Amino acid sequence: xxxxxxxxxxxxxEALTRRAIExxxxxxxxxxxxxxxxxxxVAAEAGVAKGTLYLHFxxxxxxxxxxxxxxxxxxxxxxxxxxNADLGPQEKIRELVANQLRYFDERRxxxxxxxxxxxxxxxxxxxQQNSRYKYILGRIASVVEEGMRIGVFRSLEAAKxxxxxxxxxxxxxxxxxxSDHPAPWEEDARFLVEVFVHGIAARPSSRERxx
Amino acid sequence: xxxxxxxxxxxxxEALTRRAIExxxxxxxxxxxxxxxxxxxVAAEAGVAKGTLYLHFxxxxxxxxxxxxxxxxxxxxxxxxxxNADLGPQEKIRELVANQLRYFDERRxxxxxxxxxxxxxxxxxxxQQNSRYKYILGRIASVVEEGMRIGVFRSLEAAKxxxxxxxxxxxxxxxxxxSDHPAPWEEDARFLVEVFVHGIAARPSSRERxx
Amino acid sequence: xxxxxxxxxxxxxEALTRRAIExxxxxxxxxxxxxxxxxxxVAAEAGVAKGTLYLHFxxxxxxxxxxxxxxxxxxxxxxxxxxNADLGPQEKIRELVANQLRYFDERRxxxxxxxxxxxxxxxxxxxQQNSRYKYILGRIASVVEEGMRIGVFRSLEAAKxxxxxxxxxxxxxxxxxxSDHPAPWEEDARFLVEVFVHGIAARPSSRERxx
Amino acid sequence: xxxxxxxxxxxxxEALTRRAIExxxxxxxxxxxxxxxxxxxVAAEAGVAKGTLYLHFxxxxxxxxxxxxxxxxxxxxxxxxxxNADLGPQEKIRELVANQLRYFDERRxxxxxxxxxxxxxxxxxxxQQNSRYKYILGRIASVVEEGMRIGVFRSLEAAKxxxxxxxxxxxxxxxxxxSDHPAPWEEDARFLVEVFVHGIAARPSSRERxx
DNA sequence: AATGAATGAGGTTTCATTCAT
DNA sequence: CATGAATGAAACCTCATTCAT
Numbered sequence: 053x054x055x056x057x058x059x060x061x062x063x064x065x066e067a068l069t070r071r072a073i074e075x076x077x078x079x080x081x082x083x084x085x086x087x088x089x090x091x092x093x094v095a096a097e098a099g100v101a102k103g104t105l106y107l108h109f110x111x112x113x114x115x116x117x118x119x120x121x122x123x124x125x126x127x128x129x130x131x132x133x134x135x136n137a138d139l140g141p142q143e144k145i146r147e148l149v150a151n152q153l154r155y156f157d158e159r160r161x162x163x164x165x166x167x168x169x170x171x172x173x174x175x176x177x178x179x180q181q182n183s184r185y186k187y188i189l190g191r192i193a194s195v196v197e198e199g200m201r202i203g204v205f206r207s208l209e210a211a212k213x214x215x216x217x218x219x220x221x222x223x224x225x226x227x228x229x230x231s232d233h234p235a236p237w238e239e240d241a242r243f244l245v246e247v248f249v250h251g252i253a254a255r256p257s258s259r260e261r262x263x
Numbered sequence: 264x265x266x267x268x269x270x271x272x273x274x275x276x277e278a279l280t281r282r283a284i285e286x287x288x289x290x291x292x293x294x295x296x297x298x299x300x301x302x303x304x305v306a307a308e309a310g311v312a313k314g315t316l317y318l319h320f321x322x323x324x325x326x327x328x329x330x331x332x333x334x335x336x337x338x339x340x341x342x343x344x345x346x347n348a349d350l351g352p353q354e355k356i357r358e359l360v361a362n363q364l365r366y367f368d369e370r371r372x373x374x375x376x377x378x379x380x381x382x383x384x385x386x387x388x389x390x391q392q393n394s395r396y397k398y399i400l401g402r403i404a405s406v407v408e409e410g411m412r413i414g415v416f417r418s419l420e421a422a423k424x425x426x427x428x429x430x431x432x433x434x435x436x437x438x439x440x441x442s443d444h445p446a447p448w449e450e451d452a453r454f455l456v457e458v459f460v461h462g463i464a465a466r467p468s469s470r471e472r473x474x
Numbered sequence: 475x476x477x478x479x480x481x482x483x484x485x486x487x488e489a490l491t492r493r494a495i496e497x498x499x500x501x502x503x504x505x506x507x508x509x510x511x512x513x514x515x516v517a518a519e520a521g522v523a524k525g526t527l528y529l530h531f532x533x534x535x536x537x538x539x540x541x542x543x544x545x546x547x548x549x550x551x552x553x554x555x556x557x558n559a560d561l562g563p564q565e566k567i568r569e570l571v572a573n574q575l576r577y578f579d580e581r582r583x584x585x586x587x588x589x590x591x592x593x594x595x596x597x598x599x600x601x602q603q604n605s606r607y608k609y610i611l612g613r614i615a616s617v618v619e620e621g622m623r624i625g626v627f628r629s630l631e632a633a634k635x636x637x638x639x640x641x642x643x644x645x646x647x648x649x650x651x652x653s654d655h656p657a658p659w660e661e662d663a664r665f666l667v668e669v670f671v672h673g674i675a676a677r678p679s680s681r682e683r684x685x
Numbered sequence: 686x687x688x689x690x691x692x693x694x695x696x697x698x699e700a701l702t703r704r705a706i707e708x709x710x711x712x713x714x715x716x717x718x719x720x721x722x723x724x725x726x727v728a729a730e731a732g733v734a735k736g737t738l739y740l741h742f743x744x745x746x747x748x749x750x751x752x753x754x755x756x757x758x759x760x761x762x763x764x765x766x767x768x769n770a771d772l773g774p775q776e777k778i779r780e781l782v783a784n785q786l787r788y789f790d791e792r793r794x795x796x797x798x799x800x801x802x803x804x805x806x807x808x809x810x811x812x813q814q815n816s817r818y819k820y821i822l823g824r825i826a827s828v829v830e831e832g833m834r835i836g837v838f839r840s841l842e843a844a845k846x847x848x849x850x851x852x853x854x855x856x857x858x859x860x861x862x863x864s865d866h867p868a869p870w871e872e873d874a875r876f877l878v879e880v881f882v883h884g885i886a887a888r889p890s891s892r893e894r895x896x
Numbered sequence: 897a898a899t900g901a902a903t904g905a906g907g908t909t910t911c912a913t914t915c916a917t
Numbered sequence: 918c919a920t921g922a923a924t925g926a927a928a929c930c931t932c933a934t935t936c937a938t
Contacts, residue, residue, distance in 0.1 A: 306921090311920090312919060315918085315920075318918070318919075
């Protein structure tokens with residue numbers, strides 16, 4: 053009983069230290085520019101000894117990976133909730149895009165750095181086979197397919213559409229991160245979806261096909 | 264006269280050496296993965312001494328910048344030609360996208376590395392003020408505006424549309440670079456423009472607004 | 475009474491733990507090569523916590539010393555028995571050498587490691603004053619002197635002869651440990667004593683002195 | 686011509702630096718005990734920067750190997766000269782042993798350290814297959830065989846005799862290095878050979894066989 | 897008595913850059 | 918101009934030992 057409680061407390065403490073270290077990394081990344089924190093700096097910032105870092109993380113790469121991972125986990129949950137929500141395909145897409153923009157806006161400083169180094173991308177598609185990335189694309193594709201099934205979207209390769217939508221969002225997010233005075237995220241989200249859904253062509257008249 | 268000719272020859276030699284060094288960097292980047300060539304390797308690959316590198320380039324960063332710059336110069340010229348060509352807005356956009364996809368396809372190995380490290384992006388928008396990037400966006404925006412003026416595009420913020428188009432292209436290019444068997448570039452280009460111009464919404468029926 | 479018994483039990487438990495730890499070290503030494511086990515590995519292998527090691531041993535050096543000590547104790551007892559046995563000098567020498575070779579053969583793996591790092595030697599003559607080493611040499615010297623006294627050995631410096639015999643044995647043992655297919659230890663022991671006792675010179679004729 | 690001379694000079698300078706570094710290692714080994722000099726110390730002692738060490742040696746292991754190698758090279762040459770000299774087998778053996786003892790005496794401090802860590806042995810028989818070691822043993826064996834052929838040695842396994850003689854020499858050398866007041870090397874050399882050649886048995890009487 | 901998280905000095909190696917030749 | 922040996926600041930990582938629980 054006592055043993056169990058002690059283990060419990062220790063695990064909590066362990067998690068706390070991890071968090072402290074990860075947060076130190078985030079602070080360093082956002083503060084002193086992107087191009088590489090040192091383990092020494094991390095230790096100092098987190099208020100632990102250098103060796104301690106290696107008790108919690110396998111090495112520098114692992115530490116950075118975990119930070120990236122942790123920084124995206126909440127977003128993933130939000131997106132998952134949207135996928136499972138009782139919404140129509142168009143609404144889901146709107147929500148997905150809006151959530152992404154909002155999320156990155158909230159942690160601007162960190163993502164500015166991570167995205168600049170394509171760390172986010174690397175995290176998402178390491179070795180071109182990252183399962184998380186594939187999973188999200190698959191989910192988006194499902195939404196698109198659903199839209200086609202019920203007739204609100206026209207028939208296109210769902211997988212390609214999904215990838216394009218996702219990447220375009222990232223692109224817009226990048227845009228926003230690097231511009232000094234980005235428009236409100238709601239506006240950009242609406243714009244992105246609007247273009248994506250209806251295209252830029254003048255509607256009634258432009259009956260001519262592209263190609 | 265002799266002096267002039269000698270200067271001439273020297274400048275040519277200087278240019279030759281620069282090229283040799285830059286090509287050595289490209290070879291190293293494509294060959295041994297991305298993660299950082301050393302000045303030593305560059306010197307060896309180029310067949311010059313380490314010190315020589317510093318006669319032609321200010322340092323490692325400068326060298327890398329020049330390589331990236333040089334690797335994109337031809338593309339910039341091609342795009343410029345398209346901007347100046349006697350084509351309608353839609354055709355121009357089609358051409359622009361197609362050219363980009365083709366260009367990156369041709370030097371897959373190099374750009375895979377550069378893009379993976381967001382080097383291309385950094386080159387294009389270093390410190391959020393990169394003039395080249397702004398210039399291109401401005402040109403694309405002009406095309407879009409022209410399209411609005413003559414009524415083939417509907418009225419949207421041209422600058423935003425331009426940025427979105429450009430970034431979406433980059434995103435698709437990234438997609439293509441990292442997938443092992445990408446579709447022919449012509450196909451992806453057509454797809455990209457198709458979606459961008461007409462949207463994914465089912466056409467006749469989808470009269471409802473996207474908020 | 476209870477107190478006494480408890481103390482008794484505690485001392486046994488303490489001895490057991492020590493043994494477990496020492497055996498863990500031996501396993502590590504023979505297993506993963508020689509080049510240095512870590513206290514962490516020892517703890518894991520012994521199934522105790524790192525801190526526990528320091529309750530039983532002063533530090534790493536002490537631990538290693540104890541292991542070496544323990545690994546040689548049985549041999550020392552065997553040799554002691556021979557010294558005290560009722561045998562003639564030649565027989566004693568034969569037995570001493572034979573026993574050493576056999577003993578090291580039995581624990582090949584461990585001694586291969588210890589000898590490779592001259593750990594055995596260090597144990598035997600740490601700081602040039604190791605009393606155990608001196609004790610053994612003294613005992614061997616006594617045997618040699620006895621042989622001289624009764625006329626089976628010729629008159630030579632007994633101390634030097636003892637040292638030479640002992641070191642030569644160690645040398646042969648080293649030889650045997652490092653060769654993949656050593657001859658049976660009986661054979662090498664016989665050979666060693668034969669040469670040591672009678673020399674390599676052709677006998678009847680070689681009356682000439684060696685300077 | 687100038688180029689050649691410059692290369693010549695550079696190679697000499699290079700050799701000089703190497704020597705300086707190696708000597709720094711020797712000084713450190715003999716001075717501050719054996720158990721490990723640091724590259725930092727070496728650099729300081731040699732009066733060069735840490736990085737310089739890595740221009741001349743692949744790493745710490747390489748550096749130590751080279752030092753050991755260099756410290757034994759002269760001895761190897763001396764022994765080679767003896768092998769090739771016009772001497773009888775007994776004289777050759779006497780000379781070989783004497784030379785070894787003298788050589789190690791001359792550089793007592795260094796070899797005390799190297800031998801203590803079995804570094805010499807490791808150098809000589811790394812991976813049980815060291816060719817240099819085998820070569821020397823083979824040469825000694827030849828001398829022994831020659832002695833058998835001309836009848837001064839009795840018929841014994843030459844290879845084993847050679848190994849035993851060599852190892853016994855090393856053993857005596859070790860003895861001498863660690864004793865504070867060793868006898869003159871001439872004396873020990875004579876003693877070693879005397880025992881080795883004629884044995885310790887009282888001569889005329891000891892007709893009985895060992896075994 | 898046992899634990900094991902934390903420590904932090906210490907180690908090796910890399911590499912962009914300089915500068916005497 | 919070209920060279921390349923030398924530099925030395927960092928960087929990452931290990932591990933024996935301590936000590937609060």
